[in-house]
Amino acid sequence: MTARLITIPFSHYCEKARWALEIAGIAYDEDGHLPVFHYAATMRAGAKRTVPALIHDGKVIPDSTPIIAYADAQRPGTLLPSDPAKRQEALDIEDAFDRHLGPATRRWLYFQVIDRKDLDHVLLHGIPRWEALALRATRPAAIAYIKRSLKVDAAGAERSRTKIDEAFQNVGAMLGDGRRYLVGDQFSVADLTFAALAAPVLLPVQYGAPLPQLDAFSAQARERIETWRRSPPGQFALRIYADHR
Ligand SMILES: N[C@@H](CCC(=O)N[C@@H](CS)C(=O)NCC(=O)O)C(=O)O
Structure with a gap:
């Protein structure tokens, strides 16, 4: 199922997550918001205050670092070295x-x-x-x-x-x-x-x-x-x- 990535579109932490999802081939829709306005979306999703937050297959993955780990797990070795x-x-x-x-x-x-x-x-x-x-x-x-x-x-x-x-x-x-x-x-x-x-x-x-x-x-x-x-x-x-x- 298509994932949803809650973002502030110009945020560079959100850019980290977008890039990782694209490399791992995870299809997503971007749910972009202005700073502060994004709280409503993250709170509703049960994520943290900050963006990015990824919603995929019923899971909520807040923060760009776990999102990258999650993306790599779909296509191992593309982002995290296997050694x-x-x-x-x-x-x-x-x-x-x-x-x-x-x-x-x-x-x-x-x-x-x-x-x-x-x-x-x-x-x-x-x-x-x-x-x-x-x-x-x-x-x-x-x-x-x-x-x-x-x-x-x-x-x-x-x-x-x-x-x-x-x-x-x-x-x-x-x-x-x-x-x-x-x-x-x-x-x-x-x-x-x-x-x-x-x-x-x-x-x-x-x-x-x-x-x-x-x-x-x-x-x-x-x-x-x-x-x-x-x-x-x-x-x-x-x-x-x-x-x-
Ligand atoms: N450690 C977080 C940092 C993300 C972060 O700082 N996001 C900012 C936008 S650039 C944010 O959501 N700020 C809103 C706030 O702190 O309330 C990550 O890597 O995802």
Whole structure:
């Protein structure tokens, strides 16, 4: 039966899940919502507050990490290495990106674009029409809530920039030996997670939902994005997108 993936369409954790389901060949319908509006869908499904959440064959699978494990179980070896040591290494790398890189790229991007009404097409893609209409009235309160809860301010964006640089340095060090993939000699959850969670600052064209275009950013932010894109880890993530998305 077709699965249902509850998302905030532009969310990079949701991108992780979409990508994994597509690689594993699990057919799904995306049930996209605006931030905060998504609570009704996740609560109703009995998932956590956060998205993505997958509903399939009567099972509720919250969080991108179990969703990836679930996807791999349908087609073993496509996302998780079959060798136990390599599998653990890939899962540890995924966990580190989930905890550090994901929040940092999200906050950095939000800081650049959250007040930009001209970028509403990014927010409004793939959500119910009533939520788009409701956003007109709730926008100031919703933006204030996101800024407060995710610490979206200049100091937070600068801390996030440092964290992104650190994650890129770590990946750069791993790639220094000439490897083509982060773990072993084939694509795994580690590569997918790095590419998806770095996507908000690399803007790959293959991303599974609209992202702002490079020319929508300030000159300073554009320069940052171009620096990240040119770096070996940025090039690596863009290649992973081009070859595997
Ligand atoms: N560990 C979770 C993190 C997901 C996450 O942070 N999702 C955000 C959207 S990017 C969310 O649902 N935030 C709503 C909230 O925290 O209330 C995963 O990997 O799925």
